[in-house]
Amino acid sequence: MADLAIDVHDLTKTYRTPFTRRKVEALRGVTFSVERGQIFGFIGPNGAGKTTTIRTLMGLVRPTGGRATLLGHALPSRAAREKIGFLPEAPYFYDYLDVGELCDLAGRLFGLAPRVRAQRADELIEKVGLGQARGQSLKKFSKGMLQRAGLAQALMNDPELVVLDEPMSGLDPIGRKEVRDLILELRDRGKTVFFSTHILSDVEAITDRVAIIARGQLQAHGTPAELVSRSVQGVDVIIRLAPPAAGPGPDGDAETADAQLTRGAVRVRRVGEELSLTLAADTDVDAWIARAHAAGARVVQIAPRHETLEDLFVRRVAGADRPAAEERAKP
Amino acid sequence: MIGRIWAIALNTFREAARIRVLYGILVLVLGSNGLALVLGQLSAHEAGRVARDVGLAGISLFGSLTAIFLGVFLLYTEVARRTIHTIVTKPISRWEFVVGKYLGMALVLSVLVGVFALAMIVMLVVQGAGVSGAVAKAVVLSWFEVLTVAAIAIFFSSFSTPFLSGIFALAMWAIGRVTPDLEAQAQLAAPWIRITTKIALEIVPDVHLFAVSGRTLDGAAVSVHGDFVAWSYVGLAGAHGLGWIVALLALAALLFHRRDFV
Numbered sequence: 001m002a003d004l005a006i007d008v009h010d011l012t013k014t015y016r017t018p019f020t021r022r023k024v025e026a027l028r029g030v031t032f033s034v035e036r037g038q039i040f041g042f043i044g045p046n047g048a049g050k051t052t053t054i055r056t057l058m059g060l061v062r063p064t065g066g067r068a069t070l071l072g073h074a075l076p077s078r079a080a081r082e083k084i085g086f087l088p089e090a091p092y093f094y095d096y097l098d099v100g101e102l103c104d105l106a107g108r109l110f111g112l113a114p115r116v117r118a119q120r121a122d123e124l125i126e127k128v129g130l131g132q133a134r135g136q137s138l139k140k141f142s143k144g145m146l147q148r149a150g151l152a153q154a155l156m157n158d159p160e161l162v163v164l165d166e167p168m169s170g171l172d173p174i175g176r177k178e179v180r181d182l183i184l185e186l187r188d189r190g191k192t193v194f195f196s197t198h199i200l201s202d203v204e205a206i207t208d209r210v211a212i213i214a215r216g217q218l219q220a221h222g223t224p225a226e227l228v229s230r231s232v233q234g235v236d237v238i239i240r241l242a243p244p245a246a247g248p249g250p251d252g253d254a255e256t257a258d259a260q261l262t263r264g265a266v267r268v269r270r271v272g273e274e275l276s277l278t279l280a281a282d283t284d285v286d287a288w289i290a291r292a293h294a295a296g297a298r299v300v301q302i303a304p305r306h307e308t309l310e311d312l313f314v315r316r317v318a319g320a321d322r323p324a325a326e327e328r329a330k331p
Numbered sequence: 332m333i334g335r336i337w338a339i340a341l342n343t344f345r346e347a348a349r350i351r352v353l354y355g356i357l358v359l360v361l362g363s364n365g366l367a368l369v370l371g372q373l374s375a376h377e378a379g380r381v382a383r384d385v386g387l388a389g390i391s392l393f394g395s396l397t398a399i400f401l402g403v404f405l406l407y408t409e410v411a412r413r414t415i416h417t418i419v420t421k422p423i424s425r426w427e428f429v430v431g432k433y434l435g436m437a438l439v440l441s442v443l444v445g446v447f448a449l450a451m452i453v454m455l456v457v458q459g460a461g462v463s464g465a466v467a468k469a470v471v472l473s474w475f476e477v478l479t480v481a482a483i484a485i486f487f488s489s490f491s492t493p494f495l496s497g498i499f500a501l502a503m504w505a506i507g508r509v510t511p512d513l514e515a516q517a518q519l520a521a522p523w524i525r526i527t528t529k530i531a532l533e534i535v536p537d538v539h540l541f542a543v544s545g546r547t548l549d550g551a552a553v554s555v556h557g558d559f560v561a562w563s564y565v566g567l568a569g570a571h572g573l574g575w576i577v578a579l580l581a582l583a584a585l586l587f588h589r590r591d592f593v
Contacts, residue, residue, distance in 0.1 A: 015593075052593075058420045060592040081422045088416040094342065096349050108338035109421035153417065 005161045005192035006034040011066035013052055026052040028216040034194055039187050041207035042196040045317050049216040050196040051089050054165045058086050071161055082110065085159035089166045091150040095139035099130050099149045102138065106153040124152040129178060143170035162186055164195035168202055180206050204309045212316050219316035228312050234266055234305040235279040242296025261292055278305060335423045336431040343435020347401055356397055357446065360389045364450045371458055379460025380556050386451025387469050387555060391542060394444050394477035395504055401436045402484020403496040415592055426584035433580055436481050444474045465559035469544060472565060475572040476541035480504050482579040483536060489583035507538030536575040540568045
């Protein structure tokens with residue numbers, strides 16, 4: 001069996017609403033594992049159970065059922081928390097502290113010596129790009145700056161496992177790239193990174209494995225390559241159209257060239273003279289190109305379209321929602 | 332363990348020191364001492380008595396109200412603002428967190444009691460009344476009272492909202508203050524009322540032990556202006572208060588341990 005950083009078996013969490021005492025199943029038998037040294041992306045729509053799973057793993061919420069181990073320690077485990085760095089979702093810190101004091105507080109709770117605390121805080125504050133904001137209280141920080149401060153305090157103990165709940169949230173594109181680079185750097189240093197996100201392009205770019213969760217249940221689990229279908233889903237084409245001309249299209253009927261070329265396309269977008277479309281997978285592409293040439297169009301780009309993580313995500317999440325919708329529709 | 336508790340205590344102290352209401356209370360206490368100075372001048376040869384009464388009442392009343400205020404808010408806001416998510420996910424036990432919060436509050440309250448006492452001493456010196464051993468003992472007893480009330484407030488705050496926690500803590504402090512009077516009244520009532528009252532008062536901390544001036548102990552009148560309690564009494568009362576503090580914090584930690592932080 002591989003050396004696991006996180007091992008979750010049949011995890012369940014049921015809440016009761018305050019007054020009506022109605023049961024709400026936030027997690028319904030979640031099972032997955034994360035090998036050491038990997039970047040693991042945990043994705044799902046709002047209310048899917050991502051944050052509940054993370055809070056359960058971090059000991060903030062007690063599971064109703066199931067079991068989990070972190071770095072080989074069964075939950076709840078203080079020994080495991082000594083080796084874990086955690087960034088909560090939309091973090092709120094003591095706003096009267098500055099980032100150095102926040103890191104110092106984290107270091108004290110990890111039992112670090114004063115000199116080590118000071119040195120790590122300096123390094124991490126520079127690494128997350130807050131060197132210029134050292135003296136400012138966190139009250140004056142933007143959402144993105146708070147996220148960076150949260151990352152710095154999460155790494156104070158040089159953790160073996162880093163758990164990040166929506167680390168890209170609130171960051172601008174440059175900030176997101178920096179966080180992605182930081183996650184990759186942590187992996188390169190042998191750390192395990194488990195993070196949740198809505199931003200699928202980030203997941204595709206950096207993760208070794210992903211899990212998709214919806215309605216409290218795991219919908220898919222594996223490497224991005226394993227999960228997405230390699231079969232051709234369609235053909236993406238970009239053509240530059242000839243100047244508009246009166247009269248029929250290349251097929252000789254009354255239909256215009258535009259209409260003939262876009263007939264049967266799954267997706268069509270036109271910007272000026274450039275037409276971008278996705279043809280169905282079973283389209284006779286050679287015949288279609290010939291028609292385009294006959295109409296005076298110039299083919300700029302043509303490429304097979306494979307399933308993306310986003311396609312898979314939408315398909316799995318919609319699939320998870322369907323039984324619930326059917327249940328609601330019952331008389 | 333000590334390092335972690337101290338980290339939380341220090342942070343709580345910094346947090347509380349930024350609450351503006353505390354400075355308002357400080358001004359109020361200093362103002363009441365100034366008023367006592369005026370009232371002392373108006374009274375005939377009783378300036379010292381007025382200064383002692385107003386000063387000690389200020390420490391007890393405003394100290395206890397501040398303890399309730401801090402106790403019900405400081406723990407609650409950690410959960411409501413989710414700052415606790417960053418803390419309890421570090422290698423710290425929840426009981427260590429509760430104890431750290433309490434010690435931080437106790438530190439703030441001790442500083443406040445110290446400032447209140449200093450203001451009273453200045454006032455007594457200005458009045459030419461001097462500071463007696465009785466006043467020192469009364470200040471120490473008030474300090475114990477404030478620390479016990481803080482533990483009551485933090486206990487309720489571990490499972491309830493600030494509003495309800497404030498009401499409960501205030502009620503417990505008020506009942507604890509008049510426990511001997513309630514017991515005396517119950518002696519005159521029907522047996523079932525007497526028994527019920529006795530049982531009910533057992534679960535209320537004996538805050539009255541810290542406010543003995545004007546009462547009768549072992550048949551002798553006790554007054555901060557005359558014969559006051561011995562230091563041994565102060566020590567015993569402190570030990571009693573410490574027992575309540577430990578018990579209340581243990582219960583608070585137990586309740587806090589079972590909570591989900593969503």
